[in-house]
Amino acid sequence: MHVVLLQMRLLLPSRTLKEKRAIVKSVLSRSRNRFNVACSESALHDQPADAELCFVTVAASPMRARQLLQELESWLVSERPDVEITDVQLEEL
Template identity: 40%
Template sequence: MFVGSLRARLLLRASRTLKDKRQVVRSILDRLRNSFNVAAAEVDTLDDVKVVTLGIAAVGPEHAGVKGVLQEIAEALRAHPVAEYLDGEIEVGR
């Protein structure tokens, strides 16, 4: 069994309040959970209205499969129309 994680930082330029941020974050998290069958949560920068830090976890039988899913998620986040992808870090291990 392999466990992988993606820590992604996003910038919300149009966000003015925490309510604006939470609405976008909730939408992103729901989409990730439903589309990729992963666990996802906002893990840092909770009080910053412009920056979102997401933690995404995936589990699978093969290293390549877990890493591939996390890379797909990173690409989906890069293509998000509202949030600008700043950076991400993928780790996969046993």
């Protein structure tokens, strides 16, 4: 079994923490449902316009795990054009 982590830093179109929370909750829950990944907001909790999200998956091969997380990243770009991805790190644990 291989565990792969995708860490993304996002620039959000929010001005308040309440707006940020709505966007982050939506992205996380839809990601869980669509890709069956574990995910959470890992940093930048008190900054309304920035978020750092982590997504983790387990697969039989590292290539399949990486492919799934890359699909998730592409899905986020197409699904939420208002959210800008500013940094991406993909690593096998």
